Amino acid sequence: MIDEVVMLRHGRTPYNLQHRLQGQIDVPLDIVGQWQADQSGYALAGRFYWAKVSRLAANPGLIAQPPADAAKRTDLSQYAEAPAARRRMVVISSDLYRAQQTAHAFADLLGLEVICDARLRERSFGQWEGLTREQIKTIDAEAYASWKRHTGGETRYGVESRAHVGERGAKAVRELIAEYADDTPTTMMLVGHGSWITATVANLLELNPDGMNALGGMRNACWCRLKVRHTLNGQPAEQPLFELEEYNTAPAIAGSADWENGPADLRGPNMPGWRPIVW
Known part of the structure; x- marks a missing residue:
């Protein structure tokens, strides 16, 4: 049974750096x-280390053992008896490569x-995919x-509406929850895209997807976390209920490093600096 959903946005791409709309274009x-x-992977792996213990408890043959002449063997019962063994983590990624890289x-x-x-998959931006905001304004x-005003003018260019993104995202989340409807408490990690995450969370929380102040955007490689409840007043709920526990959370290093540009030793002489989006 899924009782926790984490949604992680992919890291920066060349299109993000250039402020080009990626949509469903496959950009690494x-x-x-x-x-x-x-960095987000390290932080989340530390938080969810129990998932490694859970995997090893379910597959004891993967637990390292010392040579036969060692004084002691690894005690497999410690893994089987750990509370972590009674939980499960599933990792599901958008099939676009940037999300797969982030998931791994x-x-x-x-x-x-x-x-x-x-x-x-990310929101489809139709004929606008691959264009910068300046190019779109020119067109x-x-x-x-x-x-910009969230009044839907982009849809005339085949851009998927925010409402539709949220509907298909929430439908996917509910379908995935139904697929893991056994008795094992489960955390589901969904790795995907900024617009998809924002619209999906808004739909699950019954917020207006076009509301200007409902939810802000997600930074690259940041995550949100929702608690999932399956009962209401002690009775089974007709469908899962969601509570937002975290939104747009970054690893601790983002508070001390230049998150959008990365460390200086990664930036070659031909790499432009990241600039905030100016509408």
Whole structure:
């Protein structure tokens, strides 16, 4: 049974650096994005270390043993009896490569499988995919302004509406929860995209997806966390209920390092600096 959902946005890509709309174009992480994914992966692997213990308890043959002439063997019962053995972690990623890279930066540390699922794909930006904001304004300033105001002018260019992104995202989350409806308490890590995460969380919390102040955007390689409840007043709920516990959380290093640009020793002479988005 899924009782916790974590949603992690992918690290920086070249399109993010250039402020190009990626949508469903398959763009990999750049060097700074890989660093961001790794830093978040380290932080989350530390928090969810129990998931490694859970995996080893379920697969005791993977637990390292000393040579036969050692004084003691590794005590497998410690893993089987640990409270962690009674939980499970599943990692599910958008099938776009930048999300897969970010998922593996976390999952590989704990020895967990990454399951790819196209239902977690980013919002489609239609004819605007690959364009910068300046290019979009040149093409249709009115539609751009409407997009900025959350009044839907972008949809005339085949851009998926925020409401639709939230609906398909929430549907995917509920379907995945139903797929793990056994008795094992489970944390589900979903690795995907900023617009998808924001719209999906808004839908799950029954917020207006076009509300200007409902939820802010997600930074690269940051995460949110939702508690999932399956009962209401002691009775089974008709569908899962969600409570937002964290939103747009970054690892501790983001507070002391230049998160958007990465460490100086990663930035070559031809790499431009990241600039805040100016609408």
